[in-house]
Amino acid sequence: MTTFHEKDVGVLISEEAVQARVKELGAQITRDYQGKELTLVCVLKGSVFFAIDLARAIDLPLTLEFLGVSSYHGGTESTGEVRITTDVSKPMAGKHLLIIEDIIDTGLTMSFLLENLQARHPASVKICSLLEKPARAKTKVHIDYKGFVIEDKFVVGYGLDYGEKYRNVPFIGIWKHT
Numbered sequence: 001m002t003t004f005h006e007k008d009v010g011v012l013i014s015e016e017a018v019q020a021r022v023k024e025l026g027a028q029i030t031r032d033y034q035g036k037e038l039t040l041v042c043v044l045k046g047s048v049f050f051a052i053d054l055a056r057a058i059d060l061p062l063t064l065e066f067l068g069v070s071s072y073h074g075g076t077e078s079t080g081e082v083r084i085t086t087d088v089s090k091p092m093a094g095k096h097l098l099i100i101e102d103i104i105d106t107g108l109t110m111s112f113l114l115e116n117l118q119a120r121h122p123a124s125v126k127i128c129s130l131l132e133k134p135a136r137a138k139t140k141v142h143i144d145y146k147g148f149v150i151e152d153k154f155v156v157g158y159g160l161d162y163g164e165k166y167r168n169v170p171f172i173g174i175w176k177h178t
């Protein structure tokens with residue numbers, strides 16, 4: 001059977017490998033945040049698939065917040081200008097925050113987010129990213145929980161888009177046309 005994305009997207013990391021890694025990260029986060037009130041700050045839109053699967057793999061009474069930022073505006077290159085499109089719904093002061101991202105590429109989005117969230121006086125801020133693409137880093141970001149390190153290719157699927165599409169591809173795929 002053919003799928004809508006077959007001619008555009010090749011498999012980089014299979015659905016099974018993604019799901020297995022998400023479970024490992026969930027177990028690690030469960031151990032590390034014992035006794036703490038954990039808030040997952042899910043960065044819209046790309047991290048939603050990862051964040052929801054990860055939340056289910058964490059055995060703690062966590063809370064979920066959603067923060068929308070955008071800098072790629074549907075293309076394959078960062079504009080370098082990060083904008084908040086939707087803010088979190090509660091004050092972040094005194095909370096243990098874990099920022100959930102699908103990918104850290106240039107690192108510009110995460111640098112912006114760290115600065116923005118730290119200014120709200122949380123108890124702690126850590127970073128969990130499913131993917132890291134170190135070849136394109138423009139600023140160094142320490143990733144506390146990392147799924148996979150990938151090569152310098154534009155990727156789609158499992159939340160990642162090209163032109164707002166392909167987020168619902170169930171694996172991490174390589175966009176064939178760049």
Ligand SMILES: O=P(O)(O)OC[C@H]1O[C@H](OP(=O)(O)OP(=O)(O)O)[C@H](O)[C@@H]1O
Nearest residue numbers: 044045046070071072105106107108109
């Ligand atoms: O490290 P960087 O080069 O800053 O890239 C990473 C960011 O780019 C993507 O978001 P995007 O701006 O495309 O918005 P989206 O999540 O709505 O797709 C991704 O979800 C990260 O938030």
Ligand code: HPA
Nearest residue numbers: 105153154155156160161
């Ligand atoms: O490789 C990527 N794919 C989709 N969105 C992205 N945002 C930063 N890097 C990427």
